[in-house]
Amino acid sequence: MLRGLVTPRRLLALALVPLILLVASTIYVLVVLASIFGVIPMADDPGSRAQVVELARDGKLALPDDERREWGDTFILPDDLAHASRGGEVVVLRDANSLVVVFFDFRGFNHYTGWVYTSDDALAEDPMGNHPFKAERIAPNWFRVDAG
Numbered sequence: 001m002l003r004g005l006v007t008p009r010r011l012l013a014l015a016l017v018p019l020i021l022l023v024a025s026t027i028y029v030l031v032v033l034a035s036i037f038g039v040i041p042m043a044d045d046p047g048s049r050a051q052v053v054e055l056a057r058d059g060k061l062a063l064p065d066d067e068r069r070e071w072g073d074t075f076i077l078p079d080d081l082a083h084a085s086r087g088g089e090v091v092v093l094r095d096a097n098s099l100v101v102v103f104f105d106f107r108g109f110n111h112y113t114g115w116v117y118t119s120d121d122a123l124a125e126d127p128m129g130n131h132p133f134k135a136e137r138i139a140p141n142w143f144r145v146d147a148g
Helices: 008-036 046-057 079-084
Strands: 075-077 089-094 099-107 113-120 133-139 142-147
Touching: 046 079, 046 089, 046 099, 046 113
Parallel strands: none
Antiparallel strands: 075 089, 089 099, 099 113, 113 142, 133 142
């Protein structure tokens, strides 16, 4: 009676299920840990970054309350847009004629990768002053940057 129910193929399938679950859960844990510690770049969300640029243009971003205030150019993103830049912060540089907003997806001691908006639609050097500097235009006014 059990002879038709228990076949070598079914036994193999039953043996593989725990192995597949173990591998899948290990991969999941590694991905979560890597994203927490900044190894995996953040998801690309151009819509949220555009909203942040509008807030920066209108002067509606909050300054942090710690020692970075002296820089005057690091701003905290609102909770609903914090995912647009690693750490929920952006760097805003402005002068009389232009606006530059730096978004991070990786931020190290002397290196970062991310997106840069510039109202001038040109980016010849890193706005943060890092070298080497590599920028690729991804849309009008927007650049993908690897600097430091």
